[in-house]
Amino acid sequence: MKNRAFIGHYHLMLLPGIALLLVFSVIPMLGIVIAFQDFQPTLGIFRSDWVGWDNFRYMFSLPDSRLIFVNTLVIASLKIVFGMLVPFVFALLLHEVIHIKFKRIVQTVVYLPHFMSWVILSGILINMLSLEGIVNQIVGLFGGEPILFLQSNSWFRGVLVASDVWKEFGFNTIIYIAALTGINPNLYEAAAIDGANRFQRLIYITIPGLLPTIILLATLSLGNVLNAGFEQILNLYNPIVYQSGDIIDTYVYRAGLQEVQYGLATAVGLLKSVVSFLLIAVSYTLAARFANYRIF
Amino acid sequence: MNAKKWLALFCGSALLGATACSGGGLMGSDEPAVSDSAQTRSNVTGEDGPFAKYDETVKLTLGRQGVSGNNLPDGDTLEDNEYLNYVEKRLNVEIGYDFSIEDLEAYNQKVTLAIVSNKIPDVMVVDEQQFQRLAKANMLADLTDVYEQYASPLIKEYYGSYTDDRVLETGRIDGKLYALPNTNIDGSYQLLWVRKDWLDNLDLQPPKTMDEVKSVVEAFMRDDPDGNGKDDTMGLLGDTAVVGDGGFFTFDPVFNAYHSYPGSWFKDDAGNIVYGSTTPETKQALGALRDLYAEGLIDKEFLTRKWEDNAGLVSSGRAGILFAPWFAGWAMSDAVKTDPNADWLPLAVPLDEAGKRNIVPSVPAGSFLVVNKQTEHPEAVLKILNTEYEGIRLLDPAAQELYKGQGVGWLNYPLNLQLDYQDSLARDIPIYDRALEDGNTEGLPERILPRVESVLKNAENPKRDIAAYADTLAYYTAAAVTGSKELNKVEPVFYGNTETMLKRGSNLEKLENETFLKIITGTAPLDEFDTFVTTWKSIGGDAVSKEVADIANNR
Numbered sequence: 001m002k003n004r005a006f007i008g009h010y011h012l013m014l015l016p017g018i019a020l021l022l023v024f025s026v027i028p029m030l031g032i033v034i035a036f037q038d039f040q041p042t043l044g045i046f047r048s049d050w051v052g053w054d055n056f057r058y059m060f061s062l063p064d065s066r067l068i069f070v071n072t073l074v075i076a077s078l079k080i081v082f083g084m085l086v087p088f089v090f091a092l093l094l095h096e097v098i099h100i101k102f103k104r105i106v107q108t109v110v111y112l113p114h115f116m117s118w119v120i121l122s123g124i125l126i127n128m129l130s131l132e133g134i135v136n137q138i139v140g141l142f143g144g145e146p147i148l149f150l151q152s153n154s155w156f157r158g159v160l161v162a163s164d165v166w167k168e169f170g171f172n173t174i175i176y177i178a179a180l181t182g183i184n185p186n187l188y189e190a191a192a193i194d195g196a197n198r199f200q201r202l203i204y205i206t207i208p209g210l211l212p213t214i215i216l217l218a219t220l221s222l223g224n225v226l227n228a229g230f231e232q233i234l235n236l237y238n239p240i241v242y243q244s245g246d247i248i249d250t251y252v253y254r255a256g257l258q259e260v261q262y263g264l265a266t267a268v269g270l271l272k273s274v275v276s277f278l279l280i281a282v283s284y285t286l287a288a289r290f291a292n293y294r295i296f
Numbered sequence: 297m298n299a300k301k302w303l304a305l306f307c308g309s310a311l312l313g314a315t316a317c318s319g320g321g322l323m324g325s326d327e328p329a330v331s332d333s334a335q336t337r338s339n340v341t342g343e344d345g346p347f348a349k350y351d352e353t354v355k356l357t358l359g360r361q362g363v364s365g366n367n368l369p370d371g372d373t374l375e376d377n378e379y380l381n382y383v384e385k386r387l388n389v390e391i392g393y394d395f396s397i398e399d400l401e402a403y404n405q406k407v408t409l410a411i412v413s414n415k416i417p418d419v420m421v422v423d424e425q426q427f428q429r430l431a432k433a434n435m436l437a438d439l440t441d442v443y444e445q446y447a448s449p450l451i452k453e454y455y456g457s458y459t460d461d462r463v464l465e466t467g468r469i470d471g472k473l474y475a476l477p478n479t480n481i482d483g484s485y486q487l488l489w490v491r492k493d494w495l496d497n498l499d500l501q502p503p504k505t506m507d508e509v510k511s512v513v514e515a516f517m518r519d520d521p522d523g524n525g526k527d528d529t530m531g532l533l534g535d536t537a538v539v540g541d542g543g544f545f546t547f548d549p550v551f552n553a554y555h556s557y558p559g560s561w562f563k564d565d566a567g568n569i570v571y572g573s574t575t576p577e578t579k580q581a582l583g584a585l586r587d588l589y590a591e592g593l594i595d596k597e598f599l600t601r602k603w604e605d606n607a608g609l610v611s612s613g614r615a616g617i618l619f620a621p622w623f624a625g626w627a628m629s630d631a632v633k634t635d636p637n638a639d640w641l642p643l644a645v646p647l648d649e650a651g652k653r654n655i656v657p658s659v660p661a662g663s664f665l666v667v668n669k670q671t672e673h674p675e676a677v678l679k680i681l682n683t684e685y686e687g688i689r690l691l692d693p694a695a696q697e698l699y700k701g702q703g704v705g706w707l708n709y710p711l712n713l714q715l716d717y718q719d720s721l722a723r724d725i726p727i728y729d730r731a732l733e734d735g736n737t738e739g740l741p742e743r744i745l746p747r748v749e750s751v752l753k754n755a756e757n758p759k760r761d762i763a764a765y766a767d768t769l770a771y772y773t774a775a776a777v778t779g780s781k782e783l784n785k786v787e788p789v790f791y792g793n794t795e796t797m798l799k800r801g802s803n804l805e806k807l808e809n810e811t812f813l814k815i816i817t818g819t820a821p822l823d824e825f826d827t828f829v830t831t832w833k834s835i836g837g838d839a840v841s842k843e844v845a846d847i848a849n850n851r
Contacts, residue, residue, distance in 0.1 A: 062803060063835075126600055131597055148597065151597070153819070239599070239813050240817060240819055258802075
């Protein structure tokens with residue numbers, strides 16, 4: 001009995017959080033009805049005309065819809081793959097560093113970009129990638145022709161993925177390093193005594209030890225397959241690279257906020273939410289099965 | 297987006313300036329002395345006229361946009377200030393604000409709501425769509441007779457200065473006047489701004505034709521025009537918008553030189569409605585721009601540059617040739633900060649093969665003063681407008697004393713409707729010329745004095761005072777060019793939006809903008825233009841054309 005009262009207090013402490021969630025996430029969800037309306041701000045949700053599936057039909061008739069879905073999928077998948085691979089390798093390398101101070105400094109430096117906003121970073125990036133920027137100067141050193149990275153559909157995705165990975169890998173490295181410290185040192189000792197060299201210890205102890213973390217992160221990131229990085233792309237793209245870089249979020253932003261096609265923008269956003277919801281459900285099931293990760 | 301924001305900002309300030317600096321009623325013998333007749337009339341009592349005072353106080357309610365960043369002195373408000381009181385006292389009217397909302401979007405929503413709920417104030421300033429809705433709902437007073445009888449000579453002169461009555465016509469429906477439109481003055485098209493000192497350094501003549509412009513750009517890029525021994529000068533600047541009335545760095549003049557007018561609607565010889573962006577001439581102009589870009593004569597990176605990046609290239613002395621409207625004088629003047637020798641030459645070029653600089657005039661009006669049908673004294677609105685403009689133009693000596701020397705914004709007058717002569721930019725030029733000749737500012741009207749003083753100051757000590765230099769560049773040097781003799785106005789058959797345009801227009805615009813950029817930068821072949829025309833037609837262009845044709849043919 002006493003125990004139950006104790007739990008009750010915990011629930012009470014949840015209230016502010018739940019209230020925030022209700023006000024800022026759940027109630028605004030009612031706005032989804034706009035996707036089925038010819039929404040006029042002055043008439044509001046209650047007096048705007050209902051148009052059924054019109055907005056969706058129009059969305060699929062637009063030549064852009066397929067493009068933005070493909071772009072979103074490709075960019076997000078590339079980001080997920082490299083966003084996991086790079087920090088993993090980097091954590092392994094860092095783990096082997098013996099000089100503690102050096103290790104700490106590197107760790108701090110590489111995760112600094114994580115705290116910078118894309119508004120600032122994109123300004124730096126545009127400068128670096130300009131015709132006279134440092135990247136093209138290096139290209140020039142090797143006798144290459146200067147490249148307009150941000151105006152080229154073949155380069156733009158690469159720039160997006162590389163810069164995103166560069167920004168975030170330091171932060172993700174921490175997760176792997178934390179997992180690495182969780183591996184029992186006795187195992188390494190025993191292996192060393194048995195004559196395993198460094199590489200063998202890596203293959204047979206470190207990687208299996210990290211596997212649950214990797215699987216967990218991989219499955220959970222499935223829910224992000226439709227999040228390709230709104231802030232980054234909005235600050236870096238231009239009309240020429242819509243073809244390779246326009247994603248759902250930037251499209252919704254333009255259609256909804258700049259061109260006041262509220263109905264269309266909501267319809268696109270809703271479709272994205274539905275797909276994302278399915279993916280999160282799938283990833284949760286997978287995470288529960290393979291990594292024993294449970295919320296409920 | 298950024299460019300647009302800046303454009304709006306500049307347009308706003310520039311037009312305010314123009315409003316304050318033009319009018320010209322007092323100067324020159326060729327212009328009728330408006331104020332005299334107005335003054336005498338207003339003093340006659342007992343007779344009804346444009347300035348007649350009411351015996352009994354007339355009350356009017358007004359819905360208006362507020363004034364953001366208002367610079368009224370402490371204690372004065374939008375509802376109680378010298379400007380408003382001046383109008384109220386002179387006419388014995390009482391103006392109450394039903395609502396005043398600063399944010400334009402919120403204001404528009406409020407107006408729309410007022411329309412929908414059928415509770416509009418006596419007077420409002422609305423946009424074109426709202427005006428049409430109000431007129432359709434039969435909520436507006438017919439101003440035809442009231443205007444004839446009560447509009448002051450000055451107001452009539454303003455409207456009368458526009459060719460074919462094109463401004464007032466926008467306020468008419470079926471021949472009846474239901475709104476007083478604002479007037480968009482001439483001259484917002486792009487000039488070619490060239491660094492004069494660079495031309496001189498390289499011993500070049502100011503360019504006239506497209507080919508000459510091209511060779512100047514080439515020389516500016518390759519021949520080290522600033523003589524600093526470094527290869528750091530750029531070609532023609534560009535903007536991702538490609539075209540746009542009053543836009544900075546856009547390529548409109550190049551299109552126009554090829555008789556192409558993207559974004560405007562015309563009737564072809566056979567009487568069909570044609571959209572300017574889909575004509576063969578436009579393809580030709582795109583081809584020319586494409587060649588320029590391929591040769592590196594247009595800034596290779598213009599797609600990634602924002603407005604302020606381009607402005608930075610100007611002020612740092614790296615860019616010396618670009619397209620921008622007259623009011624860009626302020627942005628251009630910054631180049632002097634880096635290079636004291638910098639000097640700009642605005643030109644109305646490139647000319648077409650007939651030696652004409654073709655332009656599409658700006659949309660005649662954007663906002664409309666409307667009067668509620670239920671209003672008892674619709675003529676009071678005209679009287680207020682008359683009185684207000686005697687005040688704004690400082691024609692009435694009493695009005696000259698209001699907030700003297702404090703620079704309080706004219707928007708504090710009750711009716712915010714911008715009116716001016718069509719050629720208001722060019723018509724003041726002789727005043728500057730005369731003042732420069734004899735250095736005498738005696739007898740010049742109050743409204744123009746500060747600007748004349750700027751010009752004189754700059755003439756005496758060129759480029760010392762950047763603000764005076766900027767004023768000179770914009771109001772004198774560039775404004776004079778806007779009245780160029782080579783101009784050829786190509787009047788569209790339709791301005792504004794149709795229903796489909798409002799609904800689907802943005803996707804059409806996106807397609808157009810994307811295709812143009814791709815063709816110019818060489819990402820897509822020139823023949824992509826033909827595909828664009830077909831796609832454009834199929835995803836809504838045909839529907840829009842039909843709507844435009846209906847409107848244009850029913851006029």
